[in-house]
Each structure stands twice: as structure tokens, then as C-alpha cells.
Amino acid sequence: MTKQMEVDLKNQEELKLNLSTRDIIKEKFHAAMDRYKHQIIFMLVFFIVILIIVILTLIPPFNDPDKQYWYWDPVVEFFQLDNYAKPSLEHLLGTDQNGRDQLTRLFHAVRNSLAFGLFTGLICTGIAVFLGVIGPYKGGVVDGIASFITNIALVFPQIPLILLMSAVLRIRAWWITMLVIGLFTWSWAARSIRSQVLTIKERNFIKVAKMSALKGVRIAFYEVLPNVLPYVILAFIIFLGNAIVIEAGIAILGVGQQNWLTLGLLLQDALQAGWVQSFSYWLWIPPGICLILIYLSFFMVQSSLSQTFEQRTS
Amino acid sequence: MTEKVLKIEDLKGYYRGSFGVVHAIDGVSFSVNKGDILAIAGESGCGKTSLAELLTGTPIQMLQLEGGQVYVNDLSMYELDEEFIRKEILCKVIGYVPQASQNSLNPVKKIRNFILDVTRERVGRKPRQKEKVLDRVVEHFKKLGLERSVIDKYPHELSGGMKQRVIVGISTIWNPLILIVDEPTSALDVTTQQLLIETLRHLKKTGIVETILFISHDIPVLAQICNTCIIMYAGRIVEKASMDDIINKPQHPYTKMLINSIACFNPDGSAETKLEGIPGSPPDLKNPPKGCRFYPRCPSRLEKCKENYPPFFISRTHNNPVACWLYEEIGD
Numbered sequence: 001m002t003k004q005m006e007v008d009l010k011n012q013e014e015l016k017l018n019l020s021t022r023d024i025i026k027e028k029f030h031a032a033m034d035r036y037k038h039q040i041i042f043m044l045v046f047f048i049v050i051l052i053i054v055i056l057t058l059i060p061p062f063n064d065p066d067k068q069y070w071y072w073d074p075v076v077e078f079f080q081l082d083n084y085a086k087p088s089l090e091h092l093l094g095t096d097q098n099g100r101d102q103l104t105r106l107f108h109a110v111r112n113s114l115a116f117g118l119f120t121g122l123i124c125t126g127i128a129v130f131l132g133v134i135g136p137y138k139g140g141v142v143d144g145i146a147s148f149i150t151n152i153a154l155v156f157p158q159i160p161l162i163l164l165m166s167a168v169l170r171i172r173a174w175w176i177t178m179l180v181i182g183l184f185t186w187s188w189a190a191r192s193i194r195s196q197v198l199t200i201k202e203r204n205f206i207k208v209a210k211m212s213a214l215k216g217v218r219i220a221f222y223e224v225l226p227n228v229l230p231y232v233i234l235a236f237i238i239f240l241g242n243a244i245v246i247e248a249g250i251a252i253l254g255v256g257q258q259n260w261l262t263l264g265l266l267l268q269d270a271l272q273a274g275w276v277q278s279f280s281y282w283l284w285i286p287p288g289i290c291l292i293l294i295y296l297s298f299f300m301v302q303s304s305l306s307q308t309f310e311q312r313t314s
Numbered sequence: 315m316t317e318k319v320l321k322i323e324d325l326k327g328y329y330r331g332s333f334g335v336v337h338a339i340d341g342v343s344f345s346v347n348k349g350d351i352l353a354i355a356g357e358s359g360c361g362k363t364s365l366a367e368l369l370t371g372t373p374i375q376m377l378q379l380e381g382g383q384v385y386v387n388d389l390s391m392y393e394l395d396e397e398f399i400r401k402e403i404l405c406k407v408i409g410y411v412p413q414a415s416q417n418s419l420n421p422v423k424k425i426r427n428f429i430l431d432v433t434r435e436r437v438g439r440k441p442r443q444k445e446k447v448l449d450r451v452v453e454h455f456k457k458l459g460l461e462r463s464v465i466d467k468y469p470h471e472l473s474g475g476m477k478q479r480v481i482v483g484i485s486t487i488w489n490p491l492i493l494i495v496d497e498p499t500s501a502l503d504v505t506t507q508q509l510l511i512e513t514l515r516h517l518k519k520t521g522i523v524e525t526i527l528f529i530s531h532d533i534p535v536l537a538q539i540c541n542t543c544i545i546m547y548a549g550r551i552v553e554k555a556s557m558d559d560i561i562n563k564p565q566h567p568y569t570k571m572l573i574n575s576i577a578c579f580n581p582d583g584s585a586e587t588k589l590e591g592i593p594g595s596p597p598d599l600k601n602p603p604k605g606c607r608f609y610p611r612c613p614s615r616l617e618k619c620k621e622n623y624p625p626f627f628i629s630r631t632h633n634n635p636v637a638c639w640l641y642e643e644i645g646d
Contacts, residue, residue: 006459139375202374204418205428208484210372211410212432213400222431226422 039304046297050114057107065108065261068099087282094282097273105266106286112260113244113294116178120243123182124189125236129225132193136201137220147194153187162246166255177250177257181243189235196228230309234302241298248291263287263294318385319491319525320346320369325382327368336599338364338377340549346492351518351526353540353557355533355572359596361549362529363413366496369527370410371399387491401435409490409523411481413497418481419469425480426465432484451487457520458483458513475506479513486522493523499535511539533576537561545569548596548607550623555634565629565636568592568608606639614640 033040056062069091073080081099085091093102135146165180200206201224209219225232244263250256251264252271270276270284327339338361346352354362367373369384371391384391386407391399412418420428429451430444437443452462458479469477478498486493495514499507517523528540536543536557543560545553545568553566564570571592594611597603606612606619616639626635627642 204412204414205420207410207412208418208481209420209432211370211404211408211412212484213404213435214432215400215435218431218434223420223423226420229422 036308039308042300042304046301053107053110057104057111061101062104062107065105066100067104069095069101070099084280093286094280096269096275096283102283102286105261106290108261109263109266109287110290110294113247113262113264113291116174116247116260116262117240117244120178120182120247121236121240123178124186124239124243125232127182128186128189128193128235129232132190133197133220133225133228134217136194136198137216137224146190150187150190150194153184154191156184156187158184159246159249163250163253163255166250172256172258174257174259177247181246185239185242185246189231189239193228193231193235196231197224200224200227230305234305234309237298237302237305241295241302244298245291245295263291267291317348318345319348319387320527321383321385321388322369323383323385325365325368325384326380327364327373327377328380329364329376330378331376334600337602338549338599339368340599340602341382342546342549342551343382344544344551344554346525346527348491349524350542351528351540353536353543354527354529354546355531355536355543355560356546357572357592357596358531359599360546361599362531362546363496364549365546366410366494366527366529369494370408371403405436405485405488405490407491409485409488409493411478411485411493411495411498414501416474416477416501419477421469424466424468425472429465429484429487433487436488451483454487454522455480455483457516457522459509475502475509478502478506478510482510482513482517486517489522491523492525492527493517494527494529496529497531498528499530499532507535511535514539533561533573534578545572548602549599550607551637552608553634553636555632555636559632559634563632565632565634565641566608566638567612567614567640571613606637616640 061067069082069085070079071082072078082091082095083097083099085095085099087094091101091103093106095101096105131146131150135143135150162180162184165184166177169176169180197220201220206219206223209223214223247256247262248264248267251262252267254268254272256262256264256268258265266287267284270280270287275283322345323343325339325342326337329336329338340361342361342365354365356362364373364377367377368379369391371384371394373379379392386403389403391403394403419425420431423431426448430447433447433451437447448465452465455462455464460476460479460483464472464476464480472480482493482495482498493514498510502510514526514528518526526539528536530536540557543555543557544551545560545566547568553560553564553569555563555565560569561573564573571590574590575592577589592611597607597610603609604623605621606615606624609615609619612619619639622639624637624639624642626637628635629641
């Protein structure tokens with residue numbers, strides 16, 4: 001140890017502050033609040049609303065969307081099915097043709113739509129990340145195949161293809177719809193992740209990792225991938241919103257899945273049972289508004305995230 | 315007889331791409347003895363970094379080996395299995411500090427996690443090993459003058475010199491035989507340069523690394539640490555000599571002009587010699603000239619320099635190989 005190195009070591013010790021973990025957390029929280037106040041508040045509200053809806057669907061009286069409500073009819077002195085009831089205190093959003101509470105059904109539909117979007121988003125992101133990272137990393141034939149698949153998927157017209165596939169496959173199961181949507185919408189994200197990986201893999205720290213005898217696949221997923229994580233998260237949010245809307249679209253046309261009660265199925269009921277023509281507005285306006293609100297909030301999450309992430313790149 | 319740890323024979327490496335073929339390394343051969351600190355100097359764009367990339371055995375995709383051999387410990391690097399190179403050669407035999415090592419740490423990871431990542435291959439994934447490895451690394455970092463708290467920080471929280479030493483530390487965790495340092499001082503101020511040189515000297519003194527390949531264009535820095543020197547010009551070696559001979563008795567016209575273009579001042583601020591640059595710029599390596607590559611810029615060029623590339627001549631007075639026709643007669 002030379003003299004100069006000792007001096008340097010001493011300087012480093014002096015610079016070190018003795019902070020407790022709690023102080024550090026507090027400091028980081030304040031720093032985050034200063035910079036991203038709007039985003040944090042918006043996200044909190046969004047997640048709390050969704051949490052409330054999910055919890056409500058698990059507890060009575062909202063836990064059974066198929067429960068039929070009856071009322072005592074004094075004229076015929078018999079129980080009558082409480083169908084097409086207008087919004088009242090008893091049924092806040094009225095009931096449908098089978099006497100089922102529309103508010104309960106709406107809560108379940110929102111929850112199921114979100115879950116559907118979540119799983120489909122995961123499928124899309126998984127495919128996009130795998131092809132986007134492994135292609136440029138391995139190079140050569142693997143890269144050729146990966147970008148060929150991506151290009152093919154990019155030039156396909158997505159929505160018509162999804163409609164066609166859903167119509168041709170006669171199975172109306174939730175996982176079929178999920179796979180169909182998942183397999184046809186991932187392509188643009190794979191392309192943008194690929195271009196990011198191509199720039200990052202030429203950086204110096206990859207060379208250091210390579211010279212430290214790290215395996216290629218490990219470098220790709222442990223060193224490169226954390227650097228493209230902002231794009232991955234953004235892509236995931238966009239996929240999530242899109243999947244909900246696409247599912248609703250194909251469900252309205254009657255070719256979607258029939259297992260999960262989603263917003264799309266509620267709207268399809270509205271069309272098929274003629275509620276739009278019969279002015280049963282309480283049966284189709286709330287699901288429509290919910291769909292718009294969900295898509296809007298995911299769009300806002302995504303745009304606020306891109307604002308947050310852009311500060312890093314500048 | 316000294317052991318030769320690194321032997322390079324007629325190495326050729328070209329960049330191939332849509333821009334054509336760039337003859338970056340064109341027939342370089344030299345050898346490094348155990349315990350040497352070898353300097354590779356030259357202008358920018360003379361192939362110093364390409365040479366280092368080729369020596370690591372894992373060059374970037376565009377740079378391709380076109381011929382020649384690299385022997386590391388009598389093992390031919392480019393005939394070995396890639397898996398064997400990864401497991402046995404990298405970081406056990408060759409450590410590499412890349413150019414601009416300011417950016418050589420993963421910006422989204424703490425130093426601790428980066429170290430755990432890069433040591434994982436050697437250590438395995440047993441949970442208890444983690445602390446052991448970190449303790450070892452911290453001890454190693456202490457030798458380089460780095461605090462323990464460094465490993466809990468992100469790269470952007472460290473100063474340039476500290477980052478540099480962290481990289482040197484990571485490259486030397488497994489006591490490599492040869493350490494290739496590529497332009498380590500290019501972005502540092504003079505005091506930090508001094509600290510880095512002391513660090514490297516200290517590493518050599520304590521036996522962590524024995525042989526250092528120091529690539530730089532900064533001859534004053536090289537003069538402080540190296541004992542032999544190779545001057546490169548346009549992808550070829552023009553002169554090999556000891557560091558003192560290069561500075562005091564340069565032979566090749568290029569070396570002479572390179573030494574002349576060093577700004578050196580006396581303590582009172584007066585300069586001994588006039589500062590002179592080398593007019594012109596290195597040749598385009600896409601289609602290198604047939605003859606001597608320094609011909610267009612050479613002040614003492616001969617007629618035959620234009621057509622024939624000079625082999626190495628050893629003059630009686632200097633005893634150092636130099637690739638210049640001026641020394642042809644003396645060699646006989």
C-alpha cells in the first residue's frame with residue numbers, strides 16, 4: 001500500500017456518511033415524491049380502485065354473479081323474477097333479463113377483464129423479450145430466424161387475423177382466446193427490444209462480463225436485460241391495455257371466449273338481447289364506460305412511465 | 315532463460331463490414347516475457363485496441379482473425395475450444411481492462427451484484443459462497459485502495475478514478491498471469507493517473523499480476539511504468555526497444571517524431587525543444603499502401619520506401635529491431 005493510496009482511502013472514509021436504513025428509505029421516498037409526485041399519486045389511486053373491486057368480488061353480496069333475485073308480487077301472490085329492474089337502491093345498476101344484479105356482474109367483469117389482460121400481456125412480453133434478447137445476443141442463424149419471425153409477425157394484419165383465428169377455432173375456452181391474442185400482438189415490442197439490446201451488447205461492461213468467463217445466455221439475461229427493463233415494462237402495460245380491448249372487441253362479435261365473464265361478454269349480451277334498442281341503458285352504458293376508463297388509465301400509466309424513464313436516457 | 319507467457323506470430327485481424335475491409339492489424343509478431351511490463355504506443359487509429367481485442371480471444375463480431383497465431387502459455391488461442399477459453403483462459407490467464415473503463419460497470423446494478431454476477435462462473439451458486447466471495451473481493455479491493463462501502467454503491471456514485479480501480483480490481487480477482495490494460499489513463503486527470511499507475515505497480519509488486527500489457531498513446535505515462543515498448547503505426551510494428559531507448563535513442567523516423575511531439579516542460583515553465591507535430595494523418599487502412607506505411611509523412615524517405623515494406627533491421631549501435639530502410643546498410 002503506497003502513501004497516496006492510503007490518503008485516498010482516508011478520503012473515502014471521511015466521505016462515508018453514517019446513515020441508518022430508515023433514514024435512507026425516508027430520503028429515497030422524499031426524493032421520489034419530489035420528482036414523481038403525480039405519477040405516484042395516480043398509480044396509488046389506480047391500484048387502490050382495482051384492489052377494492054377485486055376484494056368486493058370476493059365477499060357477499062357481490063361474490064356470485066349468477067345469483068337470481070326474486071320479489072314478492074302482491075297481485076298474483078307469488079314470487080316473481082326481478083328482471084329488467086331499473087337502477088334502484090336495492091340494485092344500484094338494475095338487473096338483466098335473468099334477474100341478476102348488474103353491479104355484481106360488472107365488478108366480476110372488470111376483474112376478469114383485468115386478469116385476462118394481465119395473462120395475455122405476460123404471454124406477449126415473454127415472447128417479445130425472448131426473441132428480442134436471444135436473437136441479437138446469439139447472432140448468426142439464431143438472429144436471422146428470430147428477426148424473420150418478428151418481421152413475419154409485424155406484416156400480418158393483427159386484428160383481422162385474430163378475428164379469423166378465433167372464428168375458425170370452435171373452442172370457446174379462455175386460454176384459446178388468450179393464446180390467439182398473445183401470439184399475434186407481440187411483434188413490435190420484440191423489434192424495439194432487439195434494437196435496444198443491439199446497442200447495449202456493444203457496451204464496455206458486457207466486455208468485462210465476457211472477460212470474466214460469464215456464459216453468453218447469462219450475460220444476455222442478467223446484464224443486458226436489466227438495462228432494457230423500462231422498455232419491457234412499457235411494452236407490458238401497452239399489451240395489457242390492448243389485450244383487454246381486443247378481447248372485448250372479439251367478444252362483442254361473438255367469437256371470443258365464453259368461460260370468463262368479461263366486459264366484452266356483457267356488451268355482447270347487450271347487443272344480442274336487444275338492450276340497446278329497448279332503452280335498457282343501465283345494462284350497457286356502465287360496461288362501456290368501464291372499458292373506456294380501463295383503457296384510458298393504462299394509456300396514462302404508460303405515458304407517465306415513458307416520461308419517467310426518459311430522464312435516464314438523456 | 316525467461317519464460318515467454320505470450321507469443322504472437324504474424325497476427326492479422328481485419329474489420330469486415332458493409333464499409334469494406336479495414337486492415338487493422340497486418341502482420342504483427344512479438345513476444346512477452348514473464349514479469350515484463352510492455353508498452354504498446356502509437357497514434358490513434360494505429361490498431362492498438364484491435365490488437366488488444368484479438369489478444370483476449372473474444373474479439374467483437376466485426377473484427378476477424380485472418381491469420382497468425384496467439385500463443386498464451388504455449389496454447390494456441392484460436393485453435394482452442396471456445397468453452398475451454400471461457401473456463402480456463404479468461405481471467406485465470408488473461409485479465410482485460412477495456413478502453414474507457416469509466417463505462418465498464420453495469421449502470422443498473424450495484425457493484426456488489428455485478429461482482430457476484432461475474433464471479434458466479436468460478437464460484438458456483440452455493441448460497442454460503444456469496445459472503446466468502448465478497449469478503450475476498452473486499453480484501454482484494456483494500457489492496458487497491460478501495461473502501462468496503464464501495465461495493466454497496468451504484469457506478470454513478472463513484473468517481474472516475476474509483477470506477478477505474480474497481481474495474482482493475484474485478485479483472486484481477488483471480489490473479490491473472492497477463493493483465494491487458496487498454497488506455498486506462500485516457501480520461502483521468504494527472505493525480506488520478508498517478509494513483510492508477512501506483513495501483514498497477516502495487517499489483518505487480520505483490521505478485522497479483524506478473525505481466526502487464528499497457529496500451530496507451532501517452533508516452534510520459536508509459537515511461538513511468540513500462541520497461542519495454544512497442545511502437546505501432548498503421549497496423550504494424552515499427553520499432554521494439556526498451557523504454558529508455560525509445561525515449562533517448564529513437565531510431566525510426568516515426569518514433570523520433572512521436573517523441574518530439576511530447577509536450578515536456580521544465581519546472582520553471584521553459585521548454586527545452588520546440589514542440590513539433592507530425593504533419594498529415596495515418597493512411598486509410600481500407601487499401602493500405604504497398605510500401606512503407608509512413609512514406610507519405612516521412613521526412614527522410616528513400617526511393618525504395620514507396621514500393622517495398624521494410625523488414626526488421628538490427629543495427630549494431632542500438633541493438634533494437636526497427637522496420638526502416640534507413641538502417642539496411644548498418645545491419646549488414
